[in-house]
Amino acid sequence: MQVRFEHVRADYQLGPIRTANVINDINVELPTGTFTAIIGHTGAGKSSLLKLINGLLLPTAGEVHVGGLTINANGEKKILNQVRKRVGMVFQFPEAQLFAETVEQDIAFGPINFGFTQEQTKKAVRDSLDKVGLSVDLLKRSPFSLSGGQQRRVAIAGIMATNPDVLVLDEPGAGLDPEGRKKILSMLKCWHNEHKATTLLVTHDMDDVATYADDVLVLDHGRVASYQSVRQFFGDESRLNELAIDMPEPLRVQRRIEQEKGIKLSQVSLTRSELAANLIKEQLV
Amino acid sequence: MNGSPILSVKDLSFRYDIRTDDYALSAVSFTIKRGDWAAVIGDNGSGKSTLARLIVGLVEPEQGSIFINNCILNEQSKWDLRKKVGIVFQNPDNQFIGTTVQDDVAFGLENLNLDYHEMETRVFQALKLVDMYHFRDKDPSQLSGGQKQRVAIAGVLALQPDLMIFDEAFVMLDPKSRRELLKVLKNIQKKLNLTILSITHDREEATLADQLLVLSAGKLIDQGEPQAIFQKNPDIEPPFAEQLRQELKGKGIEVPDGYMTEDELVAWICR
Numbered sequence A: 001m002q003v004r005f006e007h008v009r010a011d012y013q014l015g016p017i018r019t020a021n022v023i024n025d026i027n028v029e030l031p032t033g034t035f036t037a038i039i040g041h042t043g044a045g046k047s048s049l050l051k052l053i054n055g056l057l058l059p060t061a062g063e064v065h066v067g068g069l070t071i072n073a074n075g076e077k078k079i080l081n082q083v084r085k086r087v088g089m090v091f092q093f094p095e096a097q098l099f100a101e102t103v104e105q106d107i108a109f110g111p112i113n114f115g116f117t118q119e120q121t122k123k124a125v126r127d128s129l130d131k132v133g134l135s136v137d138l139l140k141r142s143p144f145s146l147s148g149g150q151q152r153r154v155a156i157a158g159i160m161a162t163n164p165d166v167l168v169l170d171e172p173g174a175g176l177d178p179e180g181r182k183k184i185l186s187m188l189k190c191w192h193n194e195h196k197a198t199t200l201l202v203t204h205d206m207d208d209v210a211t212y213a214d215d216v217l218v219l220d221h222g223r224v225a226s227y228q229s230v231r232q233f234f235g236d237e238s239r240l241n242e243l244a245i246d247m248p249e250p251l252r253v254q255r256r257i258e259q260e261k262g263i264k265l266s267q268v269s270l271t272r273s274e275l276a277a278n279l280i281k282e283q284l285v
Numbered sequence B: 001m002n003g004s005p006i007l008s009v010k011d012l013s014f015r016y017d018i019r020t021d022d023y024a025l026s027a028v029s030f031t032i033k034r035g036d037w038a039a040v041i042g043d044n045g046s047g048k049s050t051l052a053r054l055i056v057g058l059v060e061p062e063q064g065s066i067f068i069n070n071c072i073l074n075e076q077s078k079w080d081l082r083k084k085v086g087i088v089f090q091n092p093d094n095q096f097i098g099t100t101v102q103d104d105v106a107f108g109l110e111n112l113n114l115d116y117h118e119m120e121t122r123v124f125q126a127l128k129l130v131d132m133y134h135f136r137d138k139d140p141s142q143l144s145g146g147q148k149q150r151v152a153i154a155g156v157l158a159l160q161p162d163l164m165i166f167d168e169a170f171v172m173l174d175p176k177s178r179r180e181l182l183k184v185l186k187n188i189q190k191k192l193n194l195t196i197l198s199i200t201h202d203r204e205e206a207t208l209a210d211q212l213l214v215l216s217a218g219k220l221i222d223q224g225e226p227q228a229i230f231q232k233n234p235d236i237e238p239p240f241a242e243q244l245r246q247e248l249k250g251k252g253i254e255v256p257d258g259y260m261t262e263d264e265l266v267a268w269i270c271r
Helices: A046-053 A077-086 A103-113 A118-131 A136-140 A148-160 A178-195 A206-212 A230-235 A237-243 A249-261 A272-281 B048-055 B078-084 B101-110 B116-129 B145-158 B175-192 B203-208 B226-232 B240-250 B262-269
Strands: A003-010 A023-030 A035-039 A061-066 A069-071 A087-090 A166-170 A198-202 A215-220 A223-229 B005-015 B023-033 B037-041 B063-068 B085-088 B163-167 B195-199 B211-216 B219-224
Touching (some): A003 A046, A023 A046, A023 A215, A023 A223, A035 A046, A035 A206, A046 A061, A046 A087, A046 A198, A069 A077, A077 A087, A087 A148, A103 A118, A103 A148, A118 A136, A118 A148, A118 A178, A148 A178, A166 A178, A178 A198, A206 A249, A215 A230, A223 A230, A230 A237, A249 A272, A249 B240, A249 B262, A272 B240, B005 B048, B005 B195, B023 B048, B023 B211, B037 B048, B037 B203, B048 B063, B048 B163, B048 B195, B078 B085, B085 B145, B101 B145, B116 B145, B145 B163, B145 B175, B175 B203, B211 B226, B219 B226, B240 B262
Parallel strands (some): A035 A198, A035 A215, B023 B219, B037 B195, B085 B163
Antiparallel strands (some): A061 A069, A215 A223, B005 B063, B211 B219
């Protein structure tokens, strides 16, 4: 399912006071099946952009298209309901939204509300629990008796159970240990590939961008500063400096070696094994 | 005063549920000297956050004792000792009180009965340190995740506590601002002789510390300088440069033996 922004502007209104446009004239089209990383500095409008996709924040001008559905300033209830069935949203610290008495009830909440039959719900709950790598033994446990990492998996399973076409992820790995973080992200990437979903990932970690995303969308003060493929984006050194965006660790080390040795490697290294291979190929080690 | 222990933990054990044998912490002992930066690392569920909650007296140890400034932490002393310890949690939403950024930072100071001018100086100073001074009139709930975290850090900086605890307090920041903020903290830590205990998953943050404490399943399994720890414990994910050295070695390249920092590795490649 394609996601398209057409001259979208948005802000937050607090009583009579409006903040300056948090989202300022965004025009971008994310094709079906792509995995896009959304990056930018704190306050650039990343989370606001995500909220626009399922109508939690309505545009003050312009339109957001999700598949064949259009969200505009009116925010018609009927359309928003349809959009929300298609868009699965994993917020920052999603474990904060667990509420039910058992893991099973918590995961089933979405499917039941979206009109799945009992049979379908049961299957959806089991499938998604399996996808996030939790055992069915946990179904009758209280979600609050689980560890932080497990709670996060349950919360994500709840989203997957509704079988969305668009998956929206806001820092899904924050606060997990490096191992747990890798597991969650690889699991989400697998799900993305299997379902041919359109996925948006907000992250601050450029190594995650390099490892999981196809494209990068950079936001700066509510505008799109850049939208291109991951390899192209990180290859453009001067643009990265201009936007004050970090490099993934392997590339940062590559640039450092290049500078000290006064050479340029022919390829951009996005992962550790790429860097090792490039160093060997250019006979630097 | 340098060198005297500011925090010492002796034989600390804790269970959330005393009916089970599930120890969140068991027999943990260590000492942190004034002016030191110590980092606690370990996987989710290893007891890191439990340790922080015990040190600020949010939960009581089942066994063992905690000394802050050589004074034992108990029901009677905890109110006084808490003035000496500041903690920043992982999710800043959990600790906002004020209606504006500056009110929120001032909240802790109001409880200390400071005079108005002193309070104003400290609030502004702290906000400048974390680069949030221009946002001082904003409503904290309208800020982004990373901005909120900076305000929460300012709130603790303003208190100028003897011991600052950061429980994953930098996870919401982008790497660049995290590195900058850590640099700022390292500077003020030296200048004000602050003692910092940071609980972290971030390898870069861990390598900044003077000493590392490694927790695993509630036990303190190792303690020492970061380099020594990464060298001795191959199952702890080391900083990137060391990972690269190991990968090159695995591919049959002749690399120097033993742990290497990034500077050492780059120097070796560019030799």
